[in-house]
Amino acid sequence: MLLFSLKPHCKLIFLVLLLWVSLLVDSNSGVELDESLTYIWPLPSEFTSGNQTLTVDPALSLFVLGKGGYSNILKEGFERYKKIIFKHASGISLFQKLRGIRSVYDISELRIIVNSDSEELQLGVDESYALFVAKNDGKSIVGEATIEANTVYGALRGLETFSQMCAFDYETKSVQIYKAPWYIKDNPRFAFRGLMLDTSRHYFPIDVIKQIIESMSYAKLNVLHWHIIDEESFPLEVPSYPKLWNGAYTKWERYTVEDASEIVSFAKMRGIHVMAEVDVPGHAESWGAGYPDVWPSSSCREPLDVSKNFTFELISGILSDIRKIFPFELFHLGGDEVHTDCWTSTPHIKQWLNDHNMTAKDAYQYFVLKAQEIAVSKDWTPVNWEETFNSFPSKLNPRTVVHNWLGPGVCPKAVAKGFKCIFSNQGAWYLDHLDVPWNQVYSAEPLEGINNVSEQNLVIGGEVCMWGETADASNVQQTIWPRAAAAAERLWSKREAVSVRNITSTILPRYHYFRCLLNRRGVQAAPATNFYARQPPTGAGSCYEQ
Amino acid sequence: MLHLCGKPHFRYSCLMFLVWVFQLVGLNSGFGLDSGLNQSLTYIWPLPCEHTSGNETLTVNPALSLSIIGHGGSFRILREGFRRYKRIIFKFSSGISVSRNSRRIRSLYDISALRIIVKSGSDELKLGVDESYTLFVDKTEGKSIVWETIIEASTIYGALRGLETFSQLCAFDYTTKSVQISRAPWYIKDKPRFAYRGLLLDTSRHHFPVDAIKSIIESMSYAKLILMHFLSRYLHIQNCGMVLTQNGSAIPSRMRVELSGIHVMAEVDVPGHAESWGAGYPDLWPNATCREPLDVTKNFTFDLISGILSEIREIFPFELFHLGGDEVNTDLWASFVLTDCWNKTRHVKQWLDKNKMKPKDAYRYFVLKAQEIAISKNWTPVNWEETFNAFAKNLNPRTVVHNWLGPGVCPKAVAKGFKCIFSNQNVWYLDHLDVSWDEVYYAEPLEGIGNASKQELVIGGEVCMWGETVDTSNVQQTIWPRAAAAAERLWSTEEALSADNNSVLQRLQYFRCLLNRRGVQAAPVTNYYARNPPSGSGSCYWQ
Secondary structure, eight states, X not given: OOOOTTSHHHHHHHHHHHHHHHHHHXXXXXXXXXXXXXXXXXXXXXXXXXXXXXXXXXXXXXXXXXXXTTOHHHHHHHHHHHHHHTTTTHHHHHHHHHHSOGGGSSEEEEEEEEOOOOOXXXXXXXXXXXXXXXXXXXXXXXXXXXXXXXXXXXXXXXXXXXXXHEEEETTTTEEXXXXXXXXXXXXXXXXXXXXXXXXXXXXXXXXXXXXXXXXXXXXXXXXXXXXXXXXXXXXXXXXXXXXXXXXXXXXXXXXXXXXXXXXXXXXXXXXXXXXXXXXXXXXXXXXXXXXXXXXXXXXXXXXXXXXXXXXXXXXXXXXXXXXXXXXXXXXXXXXXXXXXXXHHHSHHHHHHHHHTTOOHHHHHHHHHHHHHHHHHHTTOEEEEEHHHHHHOTTTSOTTOEEEOOSSTTHHHHHHHTTOEEEEOOHHHHBTTOTTOOHHHHHHOOTTTTOOOHHHHTTEEEEEEEEOOTTOOTTTHHHHHTTHHHXXXXXXXXXHHHHOOSOXXXXXXXXXXXXXXXXXXXXXXOOOSSOSSTTXXXXXXXXXXXX | OOOOTTSHHHHHHHHHHHHHHHHHHHHOSSSOTTTTOXXXXXXXXXXXXXXXXXSXXXXXXXXXXXEEXXXXXXOHHHHHHHHHHHHHHTTTTHHHHHHHHHHXXXXXXXXXXXXXXXXXXXXXXXXXXXXXXXXXXXXXXXXXXXXXXXXXXXXXXXXXXXXXXXXXXXXXXXXXXXXXXXXXXXXXXXXXXXXXXXXXXXXXXXXOOHHHHHHHHHHHHHTTOXXXXXXXXXXXXXXXXXXXXXXXXXSOOHHHHHHHTOEEEEEOOOSSSOGGGGGTOGGGSSSSSOOOSOOTTOHHXXXXXXXXXXXXXXXXXXXXXXXXXXXXXXXXXXXXXXXXXXXXXXXXXXXXXXXXXXHHHHHHHXXXXXXXXXXXXXXXXXXXXXXXXXXXGGSOTTOEEEOOSSTTHHHHHHXXXXXXXXXXXXXXXXXXXXXXXHXXXXXXXXTXXXXXXXXXXXXXXXXXXXXXXXXXXXXXXXXXXXXXXXXXXXXXXXXXXXXXXXXXXXXXXHHHHHHHHTTOOOOXXXXXXXXXXXXXXXXXXXX
């Protein structure tokens, strides 16, 4: 804590603050926040704060510096956060502007310095930033808030943090920053902080996907893993094979190439990667709606027919088409839950297996490796669900990123063999498992069981998975939030900060606070402490304690 | 159905349409893109009063322009409405519209202009404001090959309803990647059956952020609901005497609401349900341990009510004001909590004795005095039905009786000459999760009222979203889609409302998906319990 109260002009502020605090205590009959905690989610890696309360000018202006300062991503980000910060004050700001002098506010300008002018959004892009908010004690009477970052994406993270410091004060009807001056130096612990969305079990309209992406940025999540297709439906347009999206549920529940591109660019504006998944050879029955040839037979439809060249031509065609849409370097090839019965029971495939001297298991390996080659040839790094690693680790392309899901202990094995790994242990990070309370999500540690630092570095991060069997546009946000935020802090903040003993007293109040923040921003985050996720509140009460 | 195919220049279009239909059918193999959607139904919700349609499919220009013809007045509300609906209609094509526009000639689209004719220049939003409109989607006479769409309305609010209907005619076609209107030409003449089509939102049990309230209001306009009954029983009363709702600026600003053409009716519930007032002014409690109802003996109580009403009169211009007065069982008053506090507190008891009042009489005294205050502020008082049930003949004759306890109350109220709002809790309380969509749909506000002049006293109905188990996370999916079932009941003519459960269901499922596409979290329609998750994977159009 930085104590500035020794300086004479701060004494008055202190006095006023005390007065204000005592007023607050008087009028508050309900919930009170533990003021010793820092209500920024996820917790920054380093920060100091003080005791001042600063007011923020609703006409807050942006002043940019550095090579990357003139980025459109930055400008739009600033406008977005300004809308969030000054939501409440909009009704009175005009009036105040007419009446008051500008300098009655402590903070009237936000200065953002971006050192690099590159807007390339790669895995591991520099998201670090420093944020400084103080009342200017020098010559100028205007206070200052400064964000310094190497990239625009770091600056966006800094803007998010800044927006979380700002709170509307109902007494003065102005936006205030408490516990100033603030000095924050922050960077993510993991480069890959993902959320998986399944648009095959239920179709999500574009607006809903955008809402989800927007909400991800509030928790500093940075990868949308788009599980586009599964056995139930094929909603995506593939221009080279125009009959594929006949596998959509209805003619309205589809994504055009333009829709998909718009989602990618919408995400990029928020510093979020979109990792597409085309799951092969299992989970692909819906492909056959347009091209029945890829089914082993019309009665036995999964996995994709390993014996036909057409199957791989189709995969190659799909990947070529969507490579133009998804610039992110990682591409998910699935490879999970492959049940090969249809291969061994369909005569022409059985014959093919015999001709090639393969067991069904060999054919599964053959299929996955061939798909990997196709992805690699399109300049993609392949990601595969852990079954591929569990079955034939020595055969996998060495660049493969292993995506854990079945249980704990897989990433330690994968990194020991030199593979990169993504942690998604279903016991903790599958959001469709409604019986996993927030503290279990929070306590799941991606690096558990990995002690060697160079091996730890191979764990690129983790991902919470929102499988769509019982989540549609009506309830997906409240199934994702607030538990995805618990994982988000685990993935962003320092391990020491999140591995505290008594999370009920230290983390839970902050978690509640963040859930209410999501609600204020229009995100339908469910009550935090219900045992089952996405349950309604049990009765009347404050968001801050439910 | 209008069959225009006889005219020569239509033959070609008809042929093209047939080709298109065949293509569509050809595309469907097994996975079934059409999902058995019955093409003979009209997928507009709520169903318009009169409509005819044809067989043409028209394309709509993403650069659709607006021209307004009318007598003076401000058309800002209309222009903003048009912009809002344009965003909704062209959501999908935004990615390609620019390049297409530059490449193609404008006239390649059938519809490039929308004309709105408004007769009245007034933008006053009163109860019973004329919401009627006619909508033509038809070919202009003569030389031009450009199709034209016209909305004609008496007021801008009628025009807004017409815009909503127009937006529901438009659908994005994934094959041509353009917005189309099928079954044109359309001729629609529409007006609401009831003037009062409400949704109650209880912001006291849970706080709703401003954004959440705004999105509820926005979604109401999709179903042509017109009134939000805004209830904030727990008032936060500041030391300076200013009155705010608990969340300060959470009252939707007058501006915003007018833009959607939706009334906001405020409720300040007295004398019960008011314990929280005492957090700021403990004098209002009968005593520190017995806190409800408000102390009937003190002038301060009524001064405060008067003060509150004066303050919020400016915020809520709508002519109706809800004074609550509910949950007072007068038959059991002696044992009921409400009057209990009055009986148990010495100074209140003394006052009752002195004035020769029983608690029941004091309750009446309180309600009538509050009514007087509301009327003095130029408001028409609305009270929950208990007040009517307890002392009908004493109520101010302008009182609007708000039914909730069960069926049969509106018939009694209108028989005595009162206006009435139908909200029978067995069907229209949205917090009753075990009421299925069809029970909501088939509830009839005029049931038991045969006389036409009495029927007119039923100004409408309201679905009530009480807040014990809803907060920002789940309020929209508890409201929708069932509120839409009531919305059609309140808008469409009784004859238009189909008794065919199955066709209504298909149309409601379609509307639920429309809500989802517009970002409203409407829950699956056919789950037995409201707001339950989908039971498994599947299309929005059949869940």
